[in-house]
Amino acid sequence: MNAFEPRLGDVVEEQDTLRFERSMDTRTDPYLLDHVVEGLPVFPAAYLVGLMTQAAHRMRPHLDVVGVRDVRFVQAARFRGDRALQLAVTAGPEETEPAGIPVVISSRMAPPRVGSPHILRTHGHGRVLLGAPEERAARFQRIDFSGAADYAELYALPREIRHGPAFLAGLRYQRPSPDQLLALVAPPGGPGRGWREDAAAPGWPSTLLNAILHVGFSLGVLSSARTLLPLELEAAELYAIPEGQVQVFARLKAVQGGRMALHVVSWDGQGRPVGVFRGFVLQEVP
Template sequence: MVSDGSWRFDRMVDVQSDPYLLDHVVEGQPVFPAAYLVGLMTQSAHRVLPRCQVLGVRNVRFVQAARFKDRQALQFSVTAECVEPDRIAVGISSSMDPPRAGFPRIHRTHASGDVRMGERVEQPARFQRLDFSGASDYAELYRLPREIQHGPAFLAGLRYRRPAPDQLLAVVAPPGRSELGWQPDPDAPGWPATLLNAILHVAFSLGVLARERTVLPLELASGELHAIPRGEVQVFARRTAAEEGKQTFHVASWDTQGRPVALFRGFAVQEVP
């Protein structure tokens, strides 16, 4: 529903309507991925300003995970409002039936942030393709931590290197090496969640390796997506801060021709006690 520069989307979500959730399990429960929340933000912003392109996101907060306990359905609500000519404020929440009749529905806020809109400028190639021969299999990182399990819909990482304790290099590809690329529908609005998830997961993996603890997404200071390639993407994650169980990363990625794909600043995760 669109009216007066605002947009609202409501949809029931469960593991039957969105079976990929069964491939993203945290502590035994399917969880809606944080990167997919960012994807929803960009899609809703594009609905408000369909003639513009999504340039970036800012001040993203991951408030509470959307868990599908006992396969119960959640009614997702995404609201987007044009607060400036090139900025859309987005909020994502959900509601679910109460455990017993006569009680009010349970409401939870999952994420909020700003989306920058405008006209994308093509970026020239400025990265070199790295030699990953002899690198380790990324499947090792999918097994860490044990509390989080990934299925085929999220197995994008191929190879990785750890040149320094606070750095991680990786190669990612569309899950299942899909010939359709990261965005099967080229006309789909917003950013492809599969690509965002694959890139941010490299920083997530570094966070786990650095402390050998389970971590959950907390916030994202800013993000830019310059291009959506079809094939492999090289990713570099660097830890910039670590204090009181919180780790912060910068993540850069580029395609096989050295063209920038995405840059994320201030991606913070919180260690689970």
């Protein structure tokens, strides 16, 4: 399997619902070891969105994934030692909006002691929009990142956060003002690799989502100097899956009560839009 991308599990179809289940741990999904928060591997929030789009596309494979709406990151999926969790991705149709597929991601984990109940958690939910892709003319100016700072220098981050090479896709960055961050990102494993390596997973590549949203996350951490957790993604559109490097612009839009709302825009080396992410909300950890 791809060393950087999560995958859906075996599928069970019940009426108009698809439920994908698989066991997951740090051996089956080694990229988890490159995303450690407070000493434990954590399933990345952007990867939840990637799995949502994969599941929705499996329901209507004749359509493309064009957007997501009202994504909530409810509870982090943490991994302790070699304990596995049974991940479930459930997708079902929504009668009020035929193009929108609601998706819920949850898990079940064995109890730490014999006789105790299984640990059940909901990790995220949202709606995935499907339809015909919208073509956008090139309209972004390509930024020259020569002489810019190395992206790894952003990681004078709180000690509670540790990222490894499978997770950290950034190459260079600039910070033109305290509320803005520009970055150049590439597929994990090097600029020569593609974002979509698995033709059997036709949703949005989780590595691409992660690389783009991570620029917004980095701006939030730089602005607060605190550990942050993602709370929600109000809306997102992905116009194209690029071949190589992507330029990303993140802007801090609002700060209130320990919450930060950011907008993130991305484009390829020719200035063609890649994706727009609105209302990416982060919460400071007390």
